[in-house]
Structures are given as structure tokens and as C-alpha cells.
Amino acid sequence: MGLIKIREERCKGCTLCINACPKKIIALAPYVNSKGYNPATLTDEKACTGCGFCYAFCPDICIEVYR
Amino acid sequence: MDKVSSFPKTLVDVPMHYCPGCTHGIIHRLVAEVIEEMEIAFKTVGIASVGCSCFCYDYFNFDVVASAHGRAPATATGVKRVHPECLVFTYQGDGDLAAIGTAEIIHAAVRGEKISVIFVNNGIYGMTGGQMAPTTLPEMKATTSPYGRSTALTGYPIKMTEMLALQDGCVYAERTKISSVATINKTKKAIRKSFELQIAGKGFSVVEILSTCPTNWGMEPLESIKWMEENLETYYPVGLIKDEKEVK
Amino acid sequence: MHELLLAGFGGQGVMLMGKILAYAGMKEEKQVMFIPSYGSEMRGGTANCSVILSEEEIDAPVVSKPTVLVAMNTPSFDKFESSVKENGIIILNSSLITKETTRENVKIVKVPASDIAKGLGNERIINMVLLGTLIAVTNCVKVGSIMASLKEILPPHRHNLLPLNQKAIEDAMSLVK
Amino acid sequence: MTTKVLMKGSEAIAEAAILSGCRYFFGYPITPQNEIPEYLAKHLPKVGGTFLQAESEISAIYMVLGGAAAGARVMTSSSSPGISLKQEGISYMAGAETPCVIVNIMRGGPGLGAIQGAQPDYWQATRGGGHGDYRLLVLAPATVQEAVDLTYQAFDLADKYRNPVMILGDGILAQIMEPVELPEANNQLPDKAWAVGKNENRPRNIVSSSYPKVDELEKVSIRLHERYAQIKKNEVRWDSYLTDDAEYVIASYGSAARIAKAAIKMARAEGIKVGLIRPISVWPFPTEPFQNIVPQTKFFLSFEMCTGQMIDDVRLAIGNERPVYHYGRLGGVIPLPEELLAKIKELVKEAK
Incomplete structure (x- = not known):
């Protein structure tokens, strides 16, 4: 049981978190942020374990992890 | 639910200028987290060099001196000699540390200067636009080696950390990489060890971190991590190069 | 104003001699300046220095026409003989310099300094012998100031040499008188 | 009453630095200034200071940058080619507003040149020296006593203006010995709230010359130049000799x-009314005394141990009002008073 919050404005859509997620529940959003990047979003809140892998891999430190 | 991971207090909460997928941001966070966990931000002085990471003074939430290309170890020496109680580290890329700053880094190690060196190696000049670095692999393309690096023309990649480890003044040298959660954790441990050795009054230490440059390598971030492991790492094997236990 | 040029080869104590003179002059509240010559080579060849002792402010930090030349060996004599001011003095170490001067308008004082030093049992004090001659001939500083300066300049572990130095200076002075 | 001691120019500079509160020296050997690092290697440890010989002049100046950024009084010294190598760092220090004292014991050039005393680095010293739009406060002592006094003051000036200060001497000044009175040790160093180091209760400090945004850099440049204007206003130093009735003025x-x-003195003995204006601060250049003496002066003669560099500043000071000549010897040849006298007589004859 966990949750992540992504500061979408800070995200550059690099996809490193998507690759790091063991549950494969992060994807790029269909919309863009003000910088023009498609930000990462959590696709399945219930499946998130709060493992923090996405946080560890995020170069822009825009993910908060809750457990 | 509790917040278990979030933006460290030892970083300034501003967007970073790095390209999408550049691992500098991860390495900045690791350095900042170690400083936060060791509760030493009040006595830390970072030394910025020149290259993509030269603006790290905008991000680290503690004192920073910005030095010139390659000269960070000399500036760190000046700061450390005046404030031996402080944690002083340099943050340098391979263009900076392995080319123009070769003399400064080697002699800081030779002196056993009590500083930590965070050496980010992606085998290319980033900020100036993807030129060949001394760390660029043979046959690797760069804007100043458009046909691939010719060893006949420019020689071979330089192994800085091995060279630094040879110096008696160097107490700890390790090469890590940013490629998985496990290697990120390993990198953090190495940074912590380097900082702890410095606080304990031991000598010079260096953590070389194999990194990527998606923009100048012309790859997607994920692809560049794979390329790094399949190419850069074969030339620069990760692992412990010199442990403080080897130091007499 | 005394403009002294002291010249010899490295190891003859030329620099020490110059420093003692400058120091002694300072003790007598004279204006003084010590000018070493320095070359790319650290050792060997001729060594020379200049000392200016004056009652008035010293302007130029250069001695081109010395009033007195102390020549400790032949190359120094050859090199500087012609530079000495008209009616100046050349004090030469006659143990090593056997040639005669070609100058007509200078006073020559010959001192067998090396032999005197040898006679005193220490060849290294030829600089003191010539220093004694110099102050006897020129009266540029007093012997008391020289001795006091020597004591201050020489490191304590060399103070055992002070009596010998004094004797060398005094013997040389009595030879002139 | 202070007693006089006989000191070599270079050693006197080193001692004055210690007395002024300098506790850190970073340098690299080069003739003819080696007695400065040698003296400090011996004496700094005795007062709890640090002498460190770097692997190059470049490294040395960046150690100075680090020490200065950390709030200490720091010095380096070198001679012409070594100062050229240090210029990158000097520019960084000017940009980062870090105080330090740099001693340049000039020798003959260009290139490796020769080690004898000369004055060929006037332009380099007074025009900033490195890249970028900056200035150093440059003090040029003529005697060993003045070398002591100016070095002692240089640290205060560097701190006051947060700018590198250069002591510009030559091989003659460094090598001669003269009696000097030493000043009292300074035990009250200024607080530097901007410096890096241990930091319990203040926001972080950044010492940097990096200003990537053009408007920001323009602001910094304007601030620096306002400071240089203050230096020009407050720190002009010069001396004159027999100028009251002078018809000819030597610079x-x-x-x-x-x-x-x-x-x-020789010329006066022959009845030639010649005087001297001696800039002590060569940047800021003492423009006024030159301007003021124009009406009574027939010509100016810039006498420098180079092909003529300060002559530019004399000309800038007086405009086209009077002829400005130059005399000097090159490569480390020391000009003799008799030569200069001959030049003066020749020019006086032409002027009549």
C-alpha cells in the first residue's frame, strides 16, 4: 500500500521512472506541461507499493513517495 | 500514509537545467541526501567546476565556491586549508577533471588533500556541445571526432581513478554507475564513505560515477543507460579500486 | 659616499662581507644599501655585490662606478678593474692576483689575503682579512660596528668563530697602518 | 621607538604580509622572487599559518581563490611568466569579488626572457591582465621600506574593496637590502560575512564569478566599475621630487x-630644472599631478625599464598639451643615471 505524487511541472518526461517501476504503473501523460514535456503520471494508484524506485531514478527529483 | 521520500532540504527547490534523463540530477540528490543524513550541511563547502555541473551552486543548499575549468581541486585545497573542520568536496565532470584539470586533481591526491571528489564520467564534453573528451572511447563519435575517436590521432581513454588510486595520498577510490536502483544505492554508499573518511581526517578520496549524456550521445535516456553499461563500463569497470584498508 | 664593489668567486664569502658592511653602516645610522648580483646560475662563476654607505638618501640602486673595488681573484679583477671611479681604490688579494693594474688614476692596495688567512689557520676567512683592509683604508665604518654586526649576522653555532674573525680583521688593519 | 632591521626587498614583503595578518601563501618557484616563498615557508608555520607550494602557478592562484573565498588573508607571488599563468585565476577572483594580494617581481620578457629586473608588465598589471573588464589596484614600491608599507596596506585595501591588489616590483627591489622599520602586527582582521565555511545561522554563501544571465552580469559589471571609481577617488598615491620650479618632468x-x-640631482647640478612625478599607485594612475604641472612644463619624459608603457598613461593624463618622450633600457639591463642625464640634456637642447 503506497502512493506517489509527481510534480508534473518539474517533470521532463525522461521515462527513467517508468522503466524503474516494478509494477509498471507509471506512464507519460497524453498532455504536456508548461515546458512542453509529457509528464509522468501514475496510472494505477491501487497497485503502487510505495517502493520508491521511481524516486531513486528521477533526475529531477519531482516524485514524492508515501507508504 | 507517511511521506517516505521527498525533496532533500540540502537542495534548493528549483528546477534543474539538465537535459531530460541526465543523471547529474540523481547524483546531486545523492550528495545532498548524504549531507542531510550526516547532518553536516552547516559545515559543508562544495566546489563547482566548469561544465554541465558548473551551476550546481544554484542547487546545493549550502556554501559553494565556483572555480574554473579543472581547478576545483586547487580551490578546494585553499578552502580546506583555511577551514579544516569543514567537509569540502569537488563536483567535476570528465572534461574538467581528466583533461584541463589533470595536474590539479593528481596533485591534490599526491598531497593527500583531505577532500572528496565526485567525478562524473560520461565520456564526452556536455556543456560545450559534445566534443571529444580524454575519456571518449575509441571509435566513439563526438563533434570533434566526427569519424569516431582515432587512437592513432588522439590516443586512448584516460583512466583517472586508477591513476589517482596509485597515489599514496589517496585513501579511497571507487567507480560506480547510475544504471539501476541497486547501483544508485551503491553510489550513495560510496559518496557517504568518502565523506565519512574525510570527516575522520583521512586523506583524499574519489568516487567516479559512470553517467550518460543522452543529448550528446544522440540517444533516448533509457537507451543511453544501456549503451553506458555495454560500452563505457567495459573500458571503465565499476567496483572498488582502492580501499582505505590498503593504506598503511 | 662610499660605493663599494666586492667581487670574488662563490664560496669566498663575498655576500657575507657585503652584508656585514651594510649592517655596520645601519648601526652607525648611515643610509645603506646592499645590492647582490644574481644570475641564472646559482653556483660557480664570479660572485659580486655592491654596498652603498652614505650620509644622505641613496637614490639609484645601482653601482656602476665604485669608489672601492675589492677583488678576491683574478677574474674579478679583470672584470671590474676598469669600472672603478677615478681616484678610487682597488684592494686586491695579491695571493691570487699577480698581475699589475693598467689604471693610472687609482690607488692599489695589495693584501696577500689568502696567505694571511692560511697563516691564521682558516682559509675561509679571507673575506675578513679583506674587510679589515677595507675599513682601514677607507674608514667607511668602525671596526666596533663590524664586530657587533658579525655577532648578529652569524648564527649562534658559529659564534665560536668570532675571535678568529676579529683577529683576521685586526691583523689586516695593522698591516695597512 | 621601532628599531630598523636590514632586509632584502622580497623578505621584507613576506614579513609585511605576516604582520598584516596574512596566514596563507600558495605559490610556485620562479626567479627572482623565490625569497618570498622561502621566507614564508620558514615563518608562516611559526604563526600558525600555512605555506603550500603548488604544482603550478595556475593551481596556486586557485588555491588563493579557495583561501580567499574561505575568508582568510591570502597571498601569492610570482614573476612575469608566472603572473601570466595566474591571469585566468586573477580574473576569476576579480569576478568573484575575492580579496588577495599578488606580488609580481617583474623580469625581462617576452617569453622566458631573463631574470634580471625590468618593468615590462605595466600594461598587463594596470589593464587588468586577464580576460574580462576588470582592474587590479596596483601599488609599485620604490624602496624596501615602501615595499613593507604598501604590502602591509595592500591586505586592508584588498578586503576593503573585495578586489585583488597587486604589488608591482622588479628584480632590483626584490634583491636589494635596505634598513626598514616594520609595522606592528595587525590582530584585528575584518569579518567577512560573505565567505564560505562553517555556517550555523546564516543563509548559504556562494562565491562565484559565474553569471550566466546577461542582465545579471551587467549589474555585477556596473557594481564592479562603481567600486573601481571609488578606488580611483580614494586610493591614488604618488610622490614628487623637485617639481615646484621644474620645466621638464620625468615620469x-x-x-x-x-x-x-x-x-x-646631476641635472640640477648643471642648472637644468627637471623634476620627477612618481606614481606609487600605477592603477589608479595619478592623473591630476600630471595635469596640474602642464602649464610650467616644456616636455615630459617617461623613464621605464621597457619600451614605454606608462607613457600611454602620461599621454592620457595631459592630452596633446606637451610632448611626451620615453627613455629606458630593455631586457633587464639597468639604466644608469648618467644615461638618463644624457637623454635629458639631449631633449632640453632640442626643446630650445
Whole structure:
């Protein structure tokens, strides 16, 4: 049981978190942020374990992890 | 639910200028987290060099001196000699540390200067636009080696950390990489060890971190991590190069 | 104003001699300046220095026409003989310099300094012998100031040499008188 | 009453630095200034200071940058080619507003040149020296006593203006010995709230010359130039000799000015009314005394141990009002008073 919050404005859509997620529940959003990047979003809140892998891999430190 | 991971207090909460997928941001966070966990931000002085990471003074939430290309170890020496109680580290890329700053880094190690060196190696000049670095692999393309690096023309990649480890003044040298959660954790441990050795009054230490440059390598971030492991790492094997236990 | 040029080869104590003179002059509240010559080579060849002792402010930090030349060996004599001011003095170490001067308008004082030093049992004090001659001939500083300066300049572990130095200076002075 | 001691120019500079509160020296050997690092290697540890010989001049100046950024009084010294190598760091220090004292014991150039005293680095010293739009406060002592006094003051000036200060001497000044009175040790160093180091209760400090945004850099440049204007207003130093009735004025600084003085005495003995203006601060240049003396002066003669560099500043000071000539010897040849006298007589004859 966990949750992540992504500061979408800070995200550059690099996809490193998507690759790091063991549950494969992060994807790029269909919309863009003000910088023009498609930000990462959590696709399945219930499946998130709060493992923090996405946080560890995020170069822009825009993910908060809750457990 | 509790917040278990979030933006460290030892970083300034501003967007970073790095390209999408550049691992500098991860390495900045690791350095900042170690400083936060060791509760030493009040006595830390970072030394910025020149290259993509030269603006790290905008991000680290503690004192920073910005030095010139390659000269960070000399500036760190000046700061450390005046404030031996402080944690002083340099943050340098391979263009900076392995080319123009070769003399400064080697002699800081030779002196056993009590500083930590965070050496980010992606085998290319980033900020100036993807030129060949001394760390660029043979046959690797760069804007100043458009046909691939010719060893006949420019020689071979330089192994800085091995060279630094040879110096008696160097107490700890390790090469890590940013490629998985496990290697990120390993990198953090190495940074912590380097900082702890410095606080304990031991000598010079260096953590070389194999990194990527998606923009100048012309790859997607994920692809560049794979390329790094399949190419850069074969030339620069990760692992412990010199442990403080080897130091007499 | 005394403009002294002291010249010899490295190891003859030329620099020490110059420093003692400058120091002694300072003790007598004279204006003084010590000018070493320095070359790319650290050792060997001729060594020379200049000392200016004056009652008035010293302007130029250069001695081109010395009033007195102390020549400790032949190359120094050859090199500087012609530079000495008209009616100046050349004090030469006659143990090593056997040639005669070609100058007509200078006073020559010959001192067998090396032999005197040898006679005193220490060849290294030829600089003191010539220093004694110099102050006897020129009266540029007093012997008391020289001795006091020597004591201050020489490191304590060399103070055992002070009596010998004094004797060398005094013997040389009595030879002139 | 202070007693006089006989000191070599270079050693006197080193001692004055210690007395002024300098506790850190970073340098690299080069003739003819080696007695400065040698003296400090011996004496700094005795007062709890640090002497460190770097692997190059470049490294040395960046150690100075680090030490200065950390709030200490720091010095380096070198001679012409070594100062050229340090220029990158000097520019960084000017940009980062870090105080330090840099001693340049000039020798003959260009290139490796020769080690004998000369004055060929005037332009380099007074025009900033490195890249970028900056200035150093440059003080040029003529005697060993003045070297002591100016070095002692240089640290205060560097701190006051947060700018590198250069002591510009030559091989003659560094090598001669003269009696000096030493000042009292300074035990009250200024607080530097901007410096890096242990930090319990203040926001982080950044010492940097990096200003990637153009409007920001323009602001910094304007601030620096306002400071240079303050230096120009407050720190002009010069001396004059027999100028009251002078019809001919020699401009000369450092060791050359002493030779000029001797020549002026000779000329006066022959009835030639010649005087001397001696800039002590060569940047800021003492413009006013030159301007003020124009009405009574027939010509100016810049006497420098180079092909003529300060002559530009003399001309800038007086405009096209009077002819400005140059005399000097090159490569480390020391000009004699008699030579200068001959030049003065020749020019006086032409002027009539």
C-alpha cells in the first residue's frame, strides 16, 4: 500500500521512472506541461507499493513517495 | 500514509537545467541526501567546476565556491586549508577533471588533500556541445571526432581513478554507475564513505560515477543507460579500486 | 659616499662581507644599501655585490662606478678593474692576483689575503682579512660596528668563530697602518 | 621607538604580509622572487599559518581563490611568466569579488626572457591582465621600506574593496637590502560575512564569478566599475621630487624612479630644472599631478625599464598639451643615471 505524487511541472518526461517501476504503473501523460514535456503520471494508484524506485531514478527529483 | 521520500532540504527547490534523463540530477540528490543524513550541511563547502555541473551552486543548499575549468581541486585545497573542520568536496565532470584539470586533481591526491571528489564520467564534453573528451572511447563519435575517436590521432581513454588510486595520498577510490536502483544505492554508499573518511581526517578520496549524456550521445535516456553499461563500463569497470584498508 | 664593489668567486664569502658592511653602516645610522648580483646560475662563476654607505638618501640602486673595488681573484679583477671611479681604490688579494693594474688614476692596495688567512689557520676567512683592509683604508665604518654586526649576522653555532674573525680583521688593519 | 632591521626587498614583503595578518601563501618557484616563498615557508608555520607550494602557478592562484573565498588573508607571488599563468585565476577572483594580494617581481620578457629586473608588465598589471573588464589596484614600491608599507596596506585595501591588489616590483627591489622599520602586527582582521565555511545561522554563501544571465552580469559589471571609481577617488598615491620650479618632468615608478632621482640631482647640478612625478599607485594612475604641472612644463619624459608603457598613461593624463618622450633600457639591463642625464640634456637642447 503506497502512493506517489509527481510534480508534473518539474517533470521532463525522461521515462527513467517508468522503466524503474516494478509494477509498471507509471506512464507519460497524453498532455504536456508548461515546458512542453509529457509528464509522468501514475496510472494505477491501487497497485503502487510505495517502493520508491521511481524516486531513486528521477533526475529531477519531482516524485514524492508515501507508504 | 507517511511521506517516505521527498525533496532533500540540502537542495534548493528549483528546477534543474539538465537535459531530460541526465543523471547529474540523481547524483546531486545523492550528495545532498548524504549531507542531510550526516547532518553536516552547516559545515559543508562544495566546489563547482566548469561544465554541465558548473551551476550546481544554484542547487546545493549550502556554501559553494565556483572555480574554473579543472581547478576545483586547487580551490578546494585553499578552502580546506583555511577551514579544516569543514567537509569540502569537488563536483567535476570528465572534461574538467581528466583533461584541463589533470595536474590539479593528481596533485591534490599526491598531497593527500583531505577532500572528496565526485567525478562524473560520461565520456564526452556536455556543456560545450559534445566534443571529444580524454575519456571518449575509441571509435566513439563526438563533434570533434566526427569519424569516431582515432587512437592513432588522439590516443586512448584516460583512466583517472586508477591513476589517482596509485597515489599514496589517496585513501579511497571507487567507480560506480547510475544504471539501476541497486547501483544508485551503491553510489550513495560510496559518496557517504568518502565523506565519512574525510570527516575522520583521512586523506583524499574519489568516487567516479559512470553517467550518460543522452543529448550528446544522440540517444533516448533509457537507451543511453544501456549503451553506458555495454560500452563505457567495459573500458571503465565499476567496483572498488582502492580501499582505505590498503593504506598503511 | 662610499660605493663599494666586492667581487670574488662563490664560496669566498663575498655576500657575507657585503652584508656585514651594510649592517655596520645601519648601526652607525648611515643610509645603506646592499645590492647582490644574481644570475641564472646559482653556483660557480664570479660572485659580486655592491654596498652603498652614505650620509644622505641613496637614490639609484645601482653601482656602476665604485669608489672601492675589492677583488678576491683574478677574474674579478679583470672584470671590474676598469669600472672603478677615478681616484678610487682597488684592494686586491695579491695571493691570487699577480698581475699589475693598467689604471693610472687609482690607488692599489695589495693584501696577500689568502696567505694571511692560511697563516691564521682558516682559509675561509679571507673575506675578513679583506674587510679589515677595507675599513682601514677607507674608514667607511668602525671596526666596533663590524664586530657587533658579525655577532648578529652569524648564527649562534658559529659564534665560536668570532675571535678568529676579529683577529683576521685586526691583523689586516695593522698591516695597512 | 621601532628599531630598523636590514632586509632584502622580497623578505621584507613576506614579513609585511605576516604582520598584516596574512596566514596563507600558495605559490610556485620562479626567479627572482623565490625569497618570498622561502621566507614564508620558514615563518608562516611559526604563526600558525600555512605555506603550500603548488604544482603550478595556475593551481596556486586557485588555491588563493579557495583561501580567499574561505575568508582568510591570502597571498601569492610570482614573476612575469608566472603572473601570466595566474591571469585566468586573477580574473576569476576579480569576478568573484575575492580579496588577495599578488606580488609580481617583474623580469625581462617576452617569453622566458631573463631574470634580471625590468618593468615590462605595466600594461598587463594596470589593464587588468586577464580576460574580462576588470582592474587590479596596483601599488609599485620604490624602496624596501615602501615595499613593507604598501604590502602591509595592500591586505586592508584588498578586503576593503573585495578586489585583488597587486604589488608591482622588479628584480632590483626584490634583491636589494635596505634598513626598514616594520609595522606592528595587525590582530584585528575584518569579518567577512560573505565567505564560505562553517555556517550555523546564516543563509548559504556562494562565491562565484559565474553569471550566466546577461542582465545579471551587467549589474555585477556596473557594481564592479562603481567600486573601481571609488578606488580611483580614494586610493591614488604618488610622490614628487623637485617639481615646484621644474620645466621638464620625468615620469617614473619603482626602481627606475630612484635612478631618475639620481639623474635629476646631476641635472640640477648643471642648472637644468627637471623634476620627477612618481606614481606609487600605477592603477589608479595619478592623473591630476600630471595635469596640474602642464602649464610650467616644456616636455615630459617617461623613464621605464621597457619600451614605454606608462607613457600611454602620461599621454592620457595631459592630452596633446606637451610632448611626451620615453627613455629606458630593455631586457633587464639597468639604466644608469648618467644615461638618463644624457637623454635629458639631449631633449632640453632640442626643446630650445
